[in-house]
Amino acid sequence: MDEVKDTVIGALKANLKGVTVLTPVVENAWTNGRLHFPVHRVEIARERDRYSIQLFSLSKLGHFIEVPKELVDEEHPLLFKPYEILGLFELGTSQTGYKDSSDLFKAYCEYGCFEAIFDKVPNEIREGMFGISKEIFEFPLETKLKNISEKPMHGYMGMIPQLPLYESLCIPDLLNPQSLETFANIFWPHGNHHFRNLVKSYSNPLVELDEMLKRMILENLGLKNHIDELMNPNYFLFRFTHYKGSSIISGDENNKTAGLGGHTDGNFLTFISQNQVNGLQINKNGEWIDVNISPNSYAVLAGDSFKAWTNGRLHSPLHRVTIAGESDRLSIQLFSLSKPGHFIETPKELVDEEHPSLFKLYEMLGLFEFGTSQTGYRDPCNLLKAYCGV
């Protein structure tokens, strides 16, 4: 049974250093993950009873599900060990199988971060994204500087004396087609369909994952009825980030160079993927933990605004990037925010005598602005409290 537990889909695993892994989409084991079995549920919204009939095709008791060897090769390593369907059913109805979403929630409260194994973004799309990201950063600085915005954190960031390896470009308001077009035109003045399609194919499934996680978090807080408050003002920033590797930087553990200093994100959720060069670290109780993001996974971090909205229930982890070696690191971030002009306000259900209100009402862009100001810059680890702490 323990073996099944390790491999079964939908179950959560605490990986080595406490960062938890979530597989939100149930994969089909026999095809070695090629087919998807979607997570689904039934909601009853009317007074009328609902009857439904299901026909399930299974395999006989005692028969083991085993991936055909033709579906396993270097590019497709074996994902699931042989198991009996009844074993999987048993796990599904056990404590372990049932509590996955509350485990995920607990990890958000404690670590504020997961590694999400999520293969709804096909490998070739991810690879295409990193290919095009490399291309973009090879453009001359004067081209990249055209990615400007009057809003904080909405444009090019780089040429920062304290962070000489770091450079990042931003597509603001990702779901607005005009915004994607404007970004593409900086680099390809005659347009680039391939680029636009790549970005959409990469980000659409993550936008869905963002909603799924928010629903799950609200469910665990007993606040399902507040979902519109989170979803209606939804607004995304998309960043391509480049950390320059250098032969001067040795791979020695003690000689890592700051790629990006310690900070918390100001938004709700951040989805990070990388070319296979590690560097992201999460701080837990003063200790820096390496986050190794694999080719089909994303580090999903909770940001300060989720912490504020939940009146401190969720944790927004301090994180940084260190670079150790010659290889350039490319990472991609999808940040979920709320629209400019929308105020973050904790639902009253989360405030009581035991949980007094921790944060004043604020607008996310105000928090971003504060983060880029002199005062905010001096203490980037305590922005939320300094900006709107009660």
Ligand SMILES: O=C(O)CCC(=O)C(=O)O
């Ligand atoms: O590059 C990364 O892995 C993380 C970047 C990051 O933390 C940020 O842009 O806020």
Ligand SMILES: [Fe+2]
């Ligand atoms: Fe960050």
